[in-house]
Amino acid sequence: MFQKKNLLWLVALAVFLAFPLVVTNPTYTTIGVFTLLFMACTSSWNMFSGYSGYIALGSGAFYGVGAYTMALCSLHWHMAAGAAMFWLVPLGGLLAVLVAIPVGWVVLRVRRHTFVVITIAVFFVAQLSAINAGFTGGTAGLSLPFITWGASYYNVPFYYVALAIVIFITALSASVRRSRFGLQLLAIRDDEDRALGLGVKVAAVKLTGFSMSAFVIGMCGALYAMFIGQIYPQFVFDPLFDISIALMAFLGGLGTLVGPLLGALVLESLQQYLTVSFSNGSLYLILFGSLFLIVILFMPQGVVVALRDRWTKKDERERDAVASNETTLMASGTK
Amino acid sequence: MNGTALIQALLDGVLTGSVYALMATGLTLIFGVMDIINVAQGILVILGAYLSYALTVHLGIDPFVGLLITIPTLFVVGIVIERAFIGRLKGPEKTAMSILVTYAVSLLIEGALNMIFSVNDVQISAWYVDRSFRVFGIYIAYIYLFGFILAAVLLTALYFMLYRTRFGASVRASLADQTAAALVGIDVRRVSTICFGIGVAVTAAGGMVYGATNSFNASTSYDLISRLLIIIVLGGMGSLGGALVAAIAMITIEDIVAVAWSPVWSTLSFFLVLVIVLSVRPQGLFGKQSARVA
Numbered sequence: 001m002f003q004k005k006n007l008l009w010l011v012a013l014a015v016f017l018a019f020p021l022v023v024t025n026p027t028y029t030t031i032g033v034f035t036l037l038f039m040a041c042t043s044s045w046n047m048f049s050g051y052s053g054y055i056a057l058g059s060g061a062f063y064g065v066g067a068y069t070m071a072l073c074s075l076h077w078h079m080a081a082g083a084a085m086f087w088l089v090p091l092g093g094l095l096a097v098l099v100a101i102p103v104g105w106v107v108l109r110v111r112r113h114t115f116v117v118i119t120i121a122v123f124f125v126a127q128l129s130a131i132n133a134g135f136t137g138g139t140a141g142l143s144l145p146f147i148t149w150g151a152s153y154y155n156v157p158f159y160y161v162a163l164a165i166v167i168f169i170t171a172l173s174a175s176v177r178r179s180r181f182g183l184q185l186l187a188i189r190d191d192e193d194r195a196l197g198l199g200v201k202v203a204a205v206k207l208t209g210f211s212m213s214a215f216v217i218g219m220c221g222a223l224y225a226m227f228i229g230q231i232y233p234q235f236v237f238d239p240l241f242d243i244s245i246a247l248m249a250f251l252g253g254l255g256t257l258v259g260p261l262l263g264a265l266v267l268e269s270l271q272q273y274l275t276v277s278f279s280n281g282s283l284y285l286i287l288f289g290s291l292f293l294i295v296i297l298f299m300p301q302g303v304v305v306a307l308r309d310r311w312t313k314k315d316e317r318e319r320d321a322v323a324s325n326e327t328t329l330m331a332s333g334t335k
Numbered sequence: 336m337n338g339t340a341l342i343q344a345l346l347d348g349v350l351t352g353s354v355y356a357l358m359a360t361g362l363t364l365i366f367g368v369m370d371i372i373n374v375a376q377g378i379l380v381i382l383g384a385y386l387s388y389a390l391t392v393h394l395g396i397d398p399f400v401g402l403l404i405t406i407p408t409l410f411v412v413g414i415v416i417e418r419a420f421i422g423r424l425k426g427p428e429k430t431a432m433s434i435l436v437t438y439a440v441s442l443l444i445e446g447a448l449n450m451i452f453s454v455n456d457v458q459i460s461a462w463y464v465d466r467s468f469r470v471f472g473i474y475i476a477y478i479y480l481f482g483f484i485l486a487a488v489l490l491t492a493l494y495f496m497l498y499r500t501r502f503g504a505s506v507r508a509s510l511a512d513q514t515a516a517a518l519v520g521i522d523v524r525r526v527s528t529i530c531f532g533i534g535v536a537v538t539a540a541g542g543m544v545y546g547a548t549n550s551f552n553a554s555t556s557y558d559l560i561s562r563l564l565i566i567i568v569l570g571g572m573g574s575l576g577g578a579l580v581a582a583i584a585m586i587t588i589e590d591i592v593a594v595a596w597s598p599v600w601s602t603l604s605f606f607l608v609l610v611i612v613l614s615v616r617p618q619g620l621f622g623k624q625s626a627r628v629a
Contacts, residue, residue, distance in 0.1 A: 055431050057438075106610050109617045113372055113430040114572060117564045118609070120374070124561035125606040132600065239557055243438050250435070285446030292439035296432060297423050 013167070020159050029155035031272040033227060036162035037220045038268035040169050041241075042248040042260040044216035047173045048209040049246075050255035051182060053189030054108070055116050057242045058123030062214040064130060064237040065099050066092030066221025071142040071231050072135065081145035086161055089222045096218025097211045104210040108203065111192070120242075127237035141232035144225060158227045165223070166261075169216045174257055176212075185209050189255075240288075244268075247292050251299075253306075267291075343473050344594040348587025350479040351548065353486040356582035358541035358559075359566040360490065360575055361534035367510045367573030368530045371421055371433040375441040377560025379535055382444060383409055383542025384551055385452055388459050398459050398543050399481065405539040413535025416440055417528045441556065448553040456550040464547050482544035489540055490579070493533070497575070506530060510573065565605050569612055569619055577621030 016036075020029050041063065049056050069092040074085050107118045130136050147154070176182040184205045187195035196202050225231050248267050253259025274284060299306055362376045373379075383405055390401040420440060424432050458464075463477035497503035508516040509526050517523045545551065545559070566585055570577025585605055593601035612620060 053428075053431075055434070057434070106613060109613055110568075113370075113434065114568060114617075116431055116434050117372060117568055117572075118613070121561050121565045121568075121606065121609065124557065125603065128602055240442075243435075243442070246435060282446045282449040285442045285449070289439045289442035289446065292442070293420060293436060296435050296439070297420065 016163055016166075020156050024152060026151055026155055027276060029159055031269055031276070033155055033158045033162055034272050035265060035268045036159065036166050037224055038245065038248065039261050039264040040162065040165045041217050041220050042245045042252075042264040043166070043169045043173055044213045044220075045245045046249045046254065046256075046260040047169070047176055047216075048185075048213035050249055050260065051177070051185040051189065052206060052209055054112070054206065054210075055246065056119045056210070056213075057116055057246060058107075058119035058121075058126070059213070059217050059245065060237055060239065060241040061103075061123050061126035062096040062100060062217040063221035063224070063241055064126060064233070065096045066218035066223075067225035067231050067236040068130065068136060068142075069095040069218070070222035070225040071144050074145055074226075075142065079145060081147045082149075083157065085145070085147075085226050086157075086223075088226070089161065089165075089219050092222025092225075093215040093219035096214040096221070100211045100214035101207065104207045104214075108206045108210060123237070123239065123242060127233060127239075130233035130237055136233060139233065141230060144229050144231070146229060147226075158223065161223060162220075165216065165219055170257070170261065172212070172216075176209075177257060181205065181208070186255075243292075244271075244288075247288075247295065251295050339472055340594050341591065344590040345587060346473060346475065347479060348590040349583055350475075350483040351590075352583035352586030353483045353490070354541055354544045355562065355566060355586055356579045357486040357489055357537050358545075359563050359570070359578040359582045360493065361537040361541075362563055363567045363570065363573055363575060363578040364506075365531055365534040366567065367575070368506060369421070369527045370430045371424075371437070371531070372430060372564075373437045373531075373534065374434050374560060374564075375416070375437040375444065376535075376538060376563055377556035377558075378441040378444045378448070378553065379409065379412070379538040380542040380545055380559055381551060381553055381556045382412070382448065383539035384459065384546030385448060385457075385542075386539065387543040388457055388546055391459055391461065398461055398547060399485070402485075402540055402543060405543065406536050409539040410532045410536035413532040414528060416535070417531040421531065422524075422528070441560075445553045445556065452553070454552050454554070456552050457546075458550040459543065459547040461547065476548075478544070478547050482548070485540055485544065489537060493537070494575075502526075502529075562605065565609050569609060571619030571621035574619070574621040577619060581620060 019032055023029060023032075041059070045056065045059050048054065066089075070085070070088050073079075073088050073091065079085055079088075103122055107115060107122060110118060131139055136142065149157075176185070184195065184200045184202075187198075187200055188202055188206065192202055221236065225236065244267070245264070248263035249260040250263070251259075251267060252261065252263030271284065271288075274287075358376065358380055362373055365371050365373050386405040386408060387398045387401050390396040390404065391398055396404075416437075420436050421433060424436065426432075461478075463481060465476075465478075467474045467476040469475075495503075497506055505516065505521040505526050508519070508521055509523050509530075513523050516526075549555070562585075566581045567578050569585065570579070570581035585608065588604050588608060589601045592604040
């Protein structure tokens, strides 16, 4: 059973590694890059919000911070357009952490729904600051150094860097889940007051989780800016981003490891495909809103959990059947 | 900054703040009674504004007269949203889920409004929208004054209903303790639905004044909802008086910062006040400490 699970992960990894080698059409590899970015962001968001139960709807702020780090550093340091700029990706993550620590210190003082409300507010303050601050270029946006890789090759490096981030966050999320720190996050989700009473340093645990999540989302934002080459505050600080990653995690299964990855894989590739095919934003909003309502009202645990429950029930039934056979055999043997 | 400009900013803050108070009261009433955070409040304000706009443009109805149509319309919209989606939510995570559900509803309405009215900015026009009169060297825009009177009348009516009627008593009982309210024979489900309707209906009036004082499109709702959420968190979630005080205080502070420093950064004052208040009182100005710890 355990080995079958590992084998599935390896097959998935092989498929993702082979994708750009098999599919060379830039339209589809672009969809691939966006999908991987959202898989990383959703998984990272889930590592904090899914485990701790603190639903953050302002993570887009860290995405934006990462994107502006990439844009401003590459411009001010006069970097040559090319692969060297990938080194700014982790820097974008670090800057996001620097922002996340003071923000988290304030917003994590409140619980549950007030927390959700305040993260929404923080997000809009971040967006507003990006629009109004002098150094961001305002609504005119910023153009990054133009990367002159050929059209057929352009997407490939971005794809593999994004895949590396996805592998990183999946490994991180899995190890957090198994660690003492992860258990503390889960304890906070189940009963924060009791966790506090049992000696969990809830404030420190929450802030650490929040910042770790911001790190990966910041990296994705930086990679996004480099990939797009031109950023605007209203697009890198996108309120739909916040709600999208929440929906993707809910669709797959909040607090599970594979759920958010699958949710993002399905939804983001679908959304990109629809945008390429129809390019109607309003219609997308309506479709997205409807899908969200259906998922939350009818499958609040997520598709993965719903399916897993069915599987495990089936397994249990089979195991019970085998076990009862064995006991009857043993019983007949002793006779 | 001179004295006249300061008084002007103060006055404008109080006049426009009262309209925000009306919208925020709807939001905090819904939260207090139902433990539901209605993130769609922002887009419903815009829906109210668009309805008034459509009535003035297509039928030539004065926006204030048009409220006789738009307020009942949004009341019904609220009832429908409550019955179709909100009422289905149950369990300990109900409040957090309600944010996601109403966000989704908000996206649906935003998409529909974009399709119907396009994304170009519009503004409601009437003779009093861009005129003002002068008292003691201070200019008062007619629309600010009329908006203030409207908000004052509606808020008074709302308070009268809550504190002087039998239905109001059952609403306040549900605010205090739902289980106890149900035990003494109050139909909490029905009270919740009507409260949601009322909480949404006030956005028709708020939206009309907002649409006359600002140019708007569907995406303006994001700015609105972030302000309204900050206001009710500051006031203490579920506190009606808190929403009133916080709304007027915040809008006044914003106006004064705009005059004293820069209009570009005045919205940031919202966040600064929020940070300061939450550092000292995480439950908000008028919130009760342990009343609603999830």
